[in-house]
Amino acid sequence: MDKLLIRGGRSLQGEVLVSGAKNAALPELCAALLTAEPVTLLNVPQLQDVSTMLKLIRNMGVVAERADDGTVRIDASGLNTPEAPYELVKTMRASVLALGPLLARFGEATVSLPGGCAIGSRPVDQHIKGLAAMGAEIVVEHGYIIAKLPAGWKRLKGARITTDMVTVTGTENFLMAAALAEGETVLENAAQEPEISDLAEMLIAMGAKIEGHGTSRIRIQGVEKLHGCTHRVVADRIEAGTFLCAVAATGGDVVLRHGRADHLDAVIEKLREAGADVQAVEGGIRVKSPGGATLKAQGFRTTEYPGFPTDMQAQFMALNCIAQGTATVTETIFENRFMHVNELVRLGAKIQVDGKVAVIEGVPRLSGATVMATDLRASASLVIAGLVADGETVLDRIYHLDRGYDCMEAKLRGIGADIERVKA
């Protein structure tokens, strides 16, 4: 397995390009299944999860070509196997996003239950509840979700859907299913993430009738058919937030080209309170910092958007490890999203975890060591810690990082970090 070799202590200067958002590109690749006409996605990030999703839709009979410039051309006219098999789904839970589109366009879908992952059990019961409310007959057996329309039905029927909790991919499945359903669908406690709005904009470009995206109530008027479109994937706010935390921790002055400050209010607010200077600039975000050791540690609670994102919890914790004072971090979304803590402690951090709460006491310095990535954002947290630790940090199992970050080490090297990938 590849490793990352990081020598800490450098400040970061210059400009880095923020890629397209993983969590927008994945549902948008599935949205292309809703039409037999060609769909072109621009600014698709080069990630392992995107490669997996391309494999999944090609497995259905879809033609999908990815160019080096991030353009992906999809032709789902030949889709003949509305299935998402276990061997692909087990490596990427987001495969469940095929469920809504396949049901909406073909009236049937067989999608493997995703199973849990490192950060939690990740059930999809709410996806099933919402699609059943639209008329789908769904059974779960032998590890598969088997969904179909009732006999004689041509389309799903619009419904009013209120899920037990806010679910991002659940909202996305409902948006895609409702776009082709008969009548109106109202999502009462929809997720409000920017990736939801980006997906809605793509569906509208395909002819869908959607309003309220970006708020907790979304209304969709189903249409008979959707046509092709060209859509540019929105910039990745979590990649941008990760780089903001990295520069805040190491110190420096960096512009994140294409970064959207308006998608990162909660994180930027905390970075400013810590003492970093973060400003929206023409075409991006500029962050300046004297270095983590001079910043003030910030407590926070993760909540649904527009609150502090759970996907930024591990990265900000790395900053708190060396900032001044003690901070309390509460993870309210996932039940097991503190696996980076033990590895940060190996680097000299002082962290106590009790259930959903972690208390971080800032220390003057971290010391490099060999650490292990356990999940995507934990990996990013350990990269940030390695960038500030004294000496050399070796990060193992970085396939976790490759799932969600497009050439992170090359981007960091481009702004002055001493980091290299050691091929297995």
Ligand code: EPZ
């Ligand atoms: C999406 O996951 C993201 N993934 C996650 O990003 C992100 O952490 C998460 O939203 C929360 O923001 C993609 O968009 C591909 P949820 P998702 O459904 O949709 C529970 C990353 O690092 N729940 O919003 O799977 C669930 O267990 C990844 O990029 C049910 O109980 O998350 C969790 O506690 C990690 N039943 C909470 O709701 C359901 O049917 C929120 O989950 C659905 C969810």
